Amino acid sequence: MRYLSILFPCILLFSISAAGQSDFGTTAATFLTIDMGARARGMGSAFSSIADDASGAYWNPAGLGHLQHTIIDYSYSDLLTSFHFNDISFALHLNRWGALHLSYKSLNMDDMQVTIESQPNGTGEWYDSGSSVTGLSYGKIFWNSLSAGITAKYIKERIYSSDADAIAFDGGFIYTLPVYDVRFGLSFLNYGTSIKMKGINHQFSIDLDPNIYGNNDPINPDLITTEYDLPRLIRFGMSADLFRKMNNVSLIIALDGVRPKDEHIYYNLGAEFGFKDVLFIRHGFIDFFEQIVQEKLSCSGFGIRLPILDVVAVRFDYSIQEVSWLNGDQKMYSLGLELVNN
8 A cells, every 4th residue: 555655646747737727739640649449548548547558658667567468559540531550569568567659650641732833733853741759658567556667759740841750758657556456557658859840852942133133142041840748647547447347347437538749638438348368349438527507528449359279369359439629530540469378
């Protein structure tokens, strides 16, 4: 119980930080806030106290300490009509030494064409844009009930001939009670350097008086771009398995509080019903308390885990999430391979 003294000040810190004003629009690299993993998204993104699958390092790197197997996982989602999100993760289970996790996530846009009026038919050159983050994580149960983890990641953004990069760190803790597998999780995400765009298209030449020849050499200035903070997040969550796999049945209920740097605090609520560790049904709500007085934006999904010869297990997860400003749904697919004997 003495480890609870670590969590209570963190909970207080979370509550104090929630009282600040919103700084909407003051951060960059917002693709870092795209929720990872079809399982977690199907549970309404209430996952910071669970975080025990291949996507767990995104939610809370301390969840790697609860990983049971080595896992390779791939997730895919279409955002809007021309944005494509990909995530590939490899988590190496090190038995009592915890787990290492390597991930690469990218958000890419379909190629677009620069319109140049001086060109025939107003055409111009093609360009692409995208963002990526490469992360290395480690997590371990350091005491019987307390796990901790950390992530170091390299962030890259590009558009046309401009790009930007940054380095950031994540950290977190998970405390587990022996009753109903109750967990408390706390994570701090995207704390690192600021980020700003630079590139050759920020350099150009100016003739102070183009009507006079030979007056002076052209001036070659650089456009100065503004530095922006990364979209820092604080997550606090709690969860419980009400059945604790009684008769091969589990029912996990989870609640997350999320405090972004540039938005108001909000809460996610989710649940997962599992049968014989083979079939899973999930449902949840994002920004649950805000949606009580409005039409709720729900998430749902399912998962199938198929063991093969007690050596490996193939896992498929699917989630669908309502998006109000799209008047439609956003789907994510995850395909994973577990080494059962690891």
